[in-house]
Amino acid sequence: MKAWGAGVIAVLALLATTAVAQDWTPLDADNTLILETTQGRVIIALSPQMAPQGVARIKQLTRQGFYNGLLFHRVIDHFVAQTGNPDNKDGGRSALPDLPLEAVFRLSDSVPHTVVAQPDGATTGFMGAVPYVAMTDRHIPPASDGSLAVRAWGTHCRGVLGMGRGEATDSANSELYLMRDTVTRLDRDYTVVGRVVSGFDALAALKVGEPSAQPDAMNHVRLLADMPAAERPKLEIMNITGAAFAALVKAKRAEKGADFSVCDITVPVRTVP
Template structure:
């Protein structure tokens, strides 16, 4: 009893506050230098491991260097990544199986909007949607079935009519298009250069298409050349304040796509 009383008398140690900013991981960052400027994508191997593996492989092989943005629709999408610079082109590697949804461990998703039939939130800088709370409770492994939400800056894998035909084509969202959810593999989110994505010459194909000059994994660059960025931490108080402000501005029409995660140069 004396020991227990002594333990109760000890001062409680407060948990360390969650930082508002986190560094970009160079091992999961793709750097795309284009004719309109630089795009940096935070890749999500936890969403689509095979797609991230493929994009990384093609970047390291130099397949993406010099390829055109062959189909660009204003307000919708920039498509590139086909070696023939047309729809339907593929690399020398086999097609990939769909990775349209994934399972997240408890606490991995930071929710920003919850309803009886589903949840929307963020994993890192990526917007995500998932099943409702009651359905999640029935999950035998305790994980949440979720999928990437196609919001501005989302990076997806292109394909043909067959869902299992993703290969080398990649695309970047200029605006939201949630009809693509659970129909195209999400492999990352643009964290720098959304203005560049939206500046690409428009057309199917464009009359004077822009191109990817060089595509590299950030970790493969010399340390001095790696992008040094910090991303607003979705688990921190500043992010919660941003979501509250955005929700108030949009009211009942609020959506996960209304939240643009801030990024800044690392100090």
């Protein structure tokens, strides 16, 4: 996992012992993906608000057992780890129809989110654990109900999960990719569906190659909601609307200064008894 600065580490240590209950929340069991890989467990928070069809497809295939045993057939350092193809190479797909691109969505006040920065002409923030970029609301008229909706997209920070596709824009199907580094040039060209919240070390440890001589695999993929209670990871995620998260962002902004970006933040998780 990317190293935090000393100031941010101090804030996290303080929050772990003093943060009030509303600063932490259980993982959304219906939208948490658990990957048991050959390098360890990776836990991903899915975002149906960003990509409802993509998230629904991943959940459907997961519940069918489709992803179990599939290899990470293409792992490129400082870029991506690809998997989810039944023939373990680019171009494979499930028997289900291809999906339309869901790279851009409408962000409004009715969708829970938290702004962390406002670079010129845009805002950046989080929907749950997933980072996004949105157009500024300047000069955009409100809707007839008085709400304001702007164009937004998931941004490709390290740990983001997206759906691979072919040359055709609307050809996402079953392939997945995990970002091993921040590469925002992919923004608005691919469907972002979630982000890693735990297991960054396992993601970093995947063997590099196209494929590698001994590629890693997703041994077992489940939704948290489908796991027996005794097997569920005992984790809570920080509430992005709480004071603890605001303090974390403030500390990171102070540490990074003018270089701060939304990709400098990962929403923390903690173990609970």
